[in-house]
Amino acid sequence: MTARLGFAARCWVITLVTGCTVPARLDAQGAVRGQLRVIETATGSSAILTDAVIYLEADGERASAPTSATAKASVGMRRREFVPRVQTIGIGGAVAFPNQDPYSHNVFSNSALGAFDLGLYRTGKNRAATFPKAGVYAIYCNIHARMVSYVVAVPTPYVSRAQSSGTFTVSGVPAGTWRLHVWHERAPEHVETIRVPAAGLSDIVVALDGRGYVPKPHTNKFGQPYATSRADRY
Template identity: 30%
Template sequence: MAVCLIGLPSSASALKLLDEQGNVLSDVVILVDGVAPKPAAPAVMDQIDMQFQPRVLAVGTGSRVDFPNSDDVRHHVYSFSAAKRFELRLFKGTDAPPVAFEQPGLVVLGCNIHDSMVGYILITDSPWYDVSDAQGQLDASQLPGGNLPVSWWHPSLGEAAPVSLGELDLHLTAQLTLPVASTPVAVEKPLSPLQQRFRKAAEQHAY
């Protein structure tokens, strides 16, 4: 994969992420190793306008994530991903308990009621991580100077592991162009509990 970077003669406060067509890339997770852990912040995956907000959330291994529901309707959040299987049944407001994510990996979220809702939580052992915003930017100013191991993940990669960029000095990098596929890799949406029961019944009757 070819990666293009544009450097600055002095430290950059924001890193901008683009695809190969020059479009800004939101929802890119940047992971950096070999540094002190970033300060812990509350991890929240809200539900707003029948969508997960943020669409992509990155957390450290062992983090607890709150799942408030800011919609006027109930949601039934679930995941059957190997990194974390769980259900939050029919809840509104802040009724749902936080969920602990104890092992690294990708968790794909769905809603048993609203099929269009898909979200992603990337759980990582990397000490520093951030997700690009709607303008394709993230703040790298807290990182120390010097070359550090950097990798990235985006929903276009599907369930593939984060991709290494080698060692980069993000303090001196203003822009990164990433080879994000124009047609994203399909990620199978997790089956709802009802679909799981139908599949299990069908498999039992097949023998």
């Protein structure tokens, strides 16, 4: 009976932290390390691997409130660009979009996961949006057609970004069975089940197929093409 109560207590703690419903040991945490590459055609620019998002989701995991480390994030607007181009946030967390340009911006998303429109605001102003569901939100500016960003909302604190070399590390992962998610805008998301031992895992290799990637223009917040006479002029 004592052993059963101890196991239940450990599972209860894991559930609070990550929504995990599979056996895991808080005293057995290791790092998950791997190597990412994007398979591409010979033409065009190479993928920026630092834009890749890697996260671990436990089997049967329920969406949980974001931790203090994943509840808030920021994407600035500088020189008619979103910086960074890709950002992560916990489910229900808020991302601020400060305007650091000398002209106005109108941040919006028409994502089915949770559309929003922050309206037009000037330099020095800051507005934020919340991200209620897990998934990838494409973010645009209604004034400047070339401004594109992605916010990836994740249901877990075990999230990381790839280095420029493609290596990645997710630290402090409890031993157990996890679903590994690897996302990059140029390829379909990669999902696989992995078993993480107490000592961690370091032999993961992921190759994303980006050969079908074709950049496409997007519409404005009204679903209409941007006016070429004024696009990106202010």
